[in-house]
Amino acid sequence: MRYFIQFSYDGTHYHGWQIQPHSVSVQEVLQKALSTLLRQDVNVVGAGRTDTGVHARVMYAHFDHGVQIDGPQLVYKLNKILPSDIAVQRVCEVDGELHARFSATSRTYHYFVHLAKSPFLRHYSYKLYGEVDFAKMNEAAARLMEFEDFTSFSKVNTDTKTNLCQVTRAVWEEVAPGEWRFTVSANRFLRNMVRAIVGTLLEVGRGKLTVEDFCEIIRAKNRCSAGDSVPGHALFLVDVTYPEGSLCG
Amino acid sequence: MRYFIQFSYDGTHYHGWQIQPHSVSVQEVLQKALSTLLRQDVNVVGAGRTDTGVHARVMYAHFDHGVQIDGPQLVYKLNKILPSDIAVQRVCEVDGELHARFSATSRTYHYFVHLAKSPFLRHYSYKLYGEVDFAKMNEAAARLMEFEDFTSFSKVNTDTKTNLCQVTRAVWEEVAPGEWRFTVSANRFLRNMVRAIVGTLLEVGRGKLTVEDFCEIIRAKNRCSAGDSVPGHALFLVDVTYPEGSLCG
Numbered sequence: 001m002r003y004f005i006q007f008s009y010d011g012t013h014y015h016g017w018q019i020q021p022h023s024v025s026v027q028e029v030l031q032k033a034l035s036t037l038l039r040q041d042v043n044v045v046g047a048g049r050t051d052t053g054v055h056a057r058v059m060y061a062h063f064d065h066g067v068q069i070d071g072p073q074l075v076y077k078l079n080k081i082l083p084s085d086i087a088v089q090r091v092c093e094v095d096g097e098l099h100a101r102f103s104a105t106s107r108t109y110h111y112f113v114h115l116a117k118s119p120f121l122r123h124y125s126y127k128l129y130g131e132v133d134f135a136k137m138n139e140a141a142a143r144l145m146e147f148e149d150f151t152s153f154s155k156v157n158t159d160t161k162t163n164l165c166q167v168t169r170a171v172w173e174e175v176a177p178g179e180w181r182f183t184v185s186a187n188r189f190l191r192n193m194v195r196a197i198v199g200t201l202l203e204v205g206r207g208k209l210t211v212e213d214f215c216e217i218i219r220a221k222n223r224c225s226a227g228d229s230v231p232g233h234a235l236f237l238v239d240v241t242y243p244e245g246s247l248c249g
Numbered sequence: 250m251r252y253f254i255q256f257s258y259d260g261t262h263y264h265g266w267q268i269q270p271h272s273v274s275v276q277e278v279l280q281k282a283l284s285t286l287l288r289q290d291v292n293v294v295g296a297g298r299t300d301t302g303v304h305a306r307v308m309y310a311h312f313d314h315g316v317q318i319d320g321p322q323l324v325y326k327l328n329k330i331l332p333s334d335i336a337v338q339r340v341c342e343v344d345g346e347l348h349a350r351f352s353a354t355s356r357t358y359h360y361f362v363h364l365a366k367s368p369f370l371r372h373y374s375y376k377l378y379g380e381v382d383f384a385k386m387n388e389a390a391a392r393l394m395e396f397e398d399f400t401s402f403s404k405v406n407t408d409t410k411t412n413l414c415q416v417t418r419a420v421w422e423e424v425a426p427g428e429w430r431f432t433v434s435a436n437r438f439l440r441n442m443v444r445a446i447v448g449t450l451l452e453v454g455r456g457k458l459t460v461e462d463f464c465e466i467i468r469a470k471n472r473c474s475a476g477d478s479v480p481g482h483a484l485f486l487v488d489v490t491y492p493e494g495s496l497c498g
Contacts, residue, residue, distance in 0.1 A: 010368035055369075057369070084368065084371050087367055087368050119257055119336050120257070120373070122334075
């Protein structure tokens with residue numbers, strides 16, 4: 001049987017989602033916990049990768065298991081043995097064809113920035129210095145929907161076959177005075193893409209690039225022309241969607 | 250001249266507000282920063298004490314200084330040299346009679362609790378186990394307004410002359426699904442009072458005490474009859490008020 005697991009994690013102390021040879025990843029910790037409780041080696045496949053320090057409010061993975069699982073009981077036990085920075089919300093059986101990564105129809109990320117020094121935001125938001133024009137950044141962000149090839153915002157030398165993505169939402173909103181959130185949704189994201197987009201949008205917000213420059217950078221399909229990537233600690237994967245009815249309620 | 254300083258801090262790594270002989274306090278760090286920048290020993294008087302691990306979103310202190318101060322410039326410099334867990338919002342001159350502690354007319358605290366394991370709330374909210382009846386807790390909380398002597402919720406052996414407080418607001422609100430916030434305002438608070446009130450209200454929420462038992466505990470004026478204090482990491486001082494017009498805009 002195939003099972004989906006929904007969970008969240010604070011990525012501060014992890015080298016991202018994917019298993020690495022010499023550092024701790026969320027995938028490794030989750031696999032170990034599942035393997036312990038199910039008393040056999042379990043391989044989990046995630047909805048996507050998150051980089052070092054990036055968080056997930058809603059993340060999915062799938063795994064296969066030959067024996068019927070009591071979902072709520074496994075959730076309870078997992079939360080007992082997993083560290084405090086990983087929490088499981090549900091485990092449920094799905095159709096054997098449903099794939100955490102390939103069946104996902106869209107992903108949504110949030111990136112947080114703030115303008116004044118704050119003791120409470122520093123771990124999960126990026127502190128900006130100087131003046132930033134969010135209206136201009138929203139103007140540029142809206143243009144993302146006009147493009148499909150995001151090579152300019154991808155990491156060089158990855159194994160991805162295509163750099164085509166359909167961005168369906170990209171907007172900056174002020175969530176509290178001086179605190180802004182960028183929401184971006186797409187059918188898929190390239191590695192490093194959200195952080196490179198935010199870094200380049202900030203150049204627009206600071207007046208170093210015009211909205212037209214921003215579009216030109218995308219058209220160039222050249223990573224070197226884009227702005228610097230912003231830090232990972234302010235980035236959250238907040239939603240992954242699957243075909244309607246494919247996940248348990 | 251007398252100056253008021255408004256600031257906030259993440260209390261996680263401090264032994265509270267007040268200077269202690271062998272541990273780091275917010276007052277000590279703030280005094281050192283001010284003394285460095287103003288090039289003379291500065292003594293700051295806070296609006297009140299917060300205990301070990303307790304945070305402040307809005308806190309005030311006053312200090313006296315013989316030379317005219319440029320408020321915004323001092324704020325900028327303080328934020329540069331203070332650690333990332335303390336931030337200053339403003340410094341302004343006030344009437345020489347205004348006292349950060351004795352002139353304050355009310356204080357407001359928030360206490361946060363949550364029901365499901367969460368990687369993101371754990372540092373600033375208290376995780377509850379089992380069922381809790383928030384409606385019952387609100388019923389009991391509303392009764393706080395009927396009493397004046399809160400000896401039952403005070404720390405034994407403090408130097409306070411009186412245990413009389415006027416509670417003006419006490420309410421639990423669900424701020425997000427499964428995340429609750431207790432807001433309590435009073436003209437003054439005794440040491441440990443908010444945490445003892447929350448701990449005792451939780452006993453009501455768990456059905457171990459009735460609302461009438463809760464009132465009886467207050468009437469008893471005996472600390473031993475109250476519930477255990479809840480942890481400090483979920484407690485925030487969020488507002489202190491002064492007579493209208495006494496603080497700079």
